[in-house]
Amino acid sequence: MFIQIEATSDIPIYTQLANQVIELIARGQLQGGDTLPSVRALASDLSVNMHTVNKSYHELEQKGIIRIVPKSGAIINPIVQYGMSRENRQRIIERIRPILAESLVLGMSLEEIEQLVSATLSLLKED
Amino acid sequence: MFIQIEATSDIPIYTQLANQVIELIARGQLQGGDTLPSVRALASDLSVNMHTVNKSYHELEQKGIIRIVPKSGAIINPIVQYGMSRENRQRIIERIRPILAESLVLGMSLEEIEQLVSATLSLLKED
DNA sequence: CTAACTGCTCTATTAATAGTATAACAGAAC
DNA sequence: GTTCTGTTATACTATTAATAGAGCAGTTAG
Known part of the structure; x- marks a missing residue:
């Protein structure tokens, strides 16, 4: 660890x-x-x-x-594929929403934000 | 307001x-x-x-x-297009990263997460 | 079986943060 | 010139974060 x-x-x-x-x-x-x-x-x-x-x-x-x-x-716990409950999904949205709003206001385009998310997800999968 | x-x-x-x-x-x-x-x-x-x-x-x-x-x-302040500094970008990543990691662990696929981000961005643009 | 380890609970203390409250200062706006 | 403005200072309460030590009772390993 x-x-x-x-x-x-x-x-x-x-x-x-x-x-x-x-x-x-x-x-x-x-x-x-x-x-x-x-x-x-x-x-x-x-x-x-x-x-x-x-x-x-x-x-x-x-x-x-x-x-x-x-x-x-x-x-x-094992990762349950397709096991995301509506409550969990809503909780994620509420946490991510102010960050996305701030990104927009700071001048990022939709494409830039989506690219940033993809890049960060890739980062999480690296060793 | x-x-x-x-x-x-x-x-x-x-x-x-x-x-x-x-x-x-x-x-x-x-x-x-x-x-x-x-x-x-x-x-x-x-x-x-x-x-x-x-x-x-x-x-x-x-x-x-x-x-x-x-x-x-x-x-x-006016929104400065393409004005996102590296510091701002890094700050956004550090805030969004733990949420994305949690989404993965809760069983969301890459596509589901990217779709959720797009949907939330659309929500922010509605009246 | 015994001893070590486990999560759990309880009590206590310290430091920092969130929020409220009141007061006063000095510049801006009308 | 009066009102409104952001700013600063002080003070108080409540909550949270973190540490600390002690003890309970079930689990595990020797």
């Missing part, structure tokens, strides 16, 4: 952590069935508090990305 | 406000040269504190979307 936390970032540590786990899954370096390190182990590894890692794991669980088995560990 | 604030939202008021101004500009309902209401007027209008509106305006100024003339008012 290659995870790096930037302490100076304005992004909360537990969000940075969740985002990086998500990227590892998107990239295939973590797969359904794989287990995440214990909250204590990862906290120690990152020099971060146990509760911070715990909060991160629960955020991932709430998103439906992992499941947490009490007294045992955190397991990555 | 049709702006609505959701007090119960987990999104800060000043962010909601800035996002809605940005959408109004993207939609063409606000154009370069137009002025925003005074911080006091808008604060009173939205039943919100003056400092909250002030913070919102400064966020918009920092993004390069408006300029604030001291003792005068806030004026919307």
Whole structure:
């Protein structure tokens, strides 16, 4: 698990952590069935508090990305193709919408924005 | 100016406000040269504190979307086509990247994501 | 079986952020 | 000249982020 936390970032540590786990899954370096390190182990590894890692794991669980088995560990859910619920889809739109609006206002064309999205998606698939 | 604030939202008021101004500009309902209401007027209008509106305006100024003339008012900058700086572009990517990664992990295909982006961009252009 | 490890809970503290509130300053607009 | 403007300063409350330590109870490995 290659995870790096930037302490100076304005992004909360537990969000940075969740985002990086998500990227590892998107990239295939973590797969359904794989287990995440214990909250204590990862906290120690990152020099971060146990509760911070715990909060991160629960955020991932709430998103439906992992499941947490009490007294045992955190397991990555398999990616369900075509399993995107309307709620999830709506949540994604609400998060992406202000960013797209800002891109338009900053002078990007529709084509430029779509190209930026494609490029970023490709980036996520690289090793 | 049709702006609505959701007090119960987990999104800060000043962010909601800035996002809605940005959408109004993207939609063409606000154009370069137009002025925003005074911080006091808008604060009173939205039943919100003056400092909250002030913070919102400064966020918009920092993004390069408006300029604030001291003792005068806030004026919307014209949209500069092809004026997207590398810094702005990078900032957009960093914000959109974790959302795209999550979409992939939740089971969306590349095509579905690109379609969702296009649909959201169209939504932003509607009246 | 025992010991180590696990997620979970509880309590506490510190620091930062969001929002409100009031007041005052000085320039702009009418 | 009065009103309105953005700006600054201070203060207070509430919430969140992060750390810290302790303990509980189930799981797992030796």
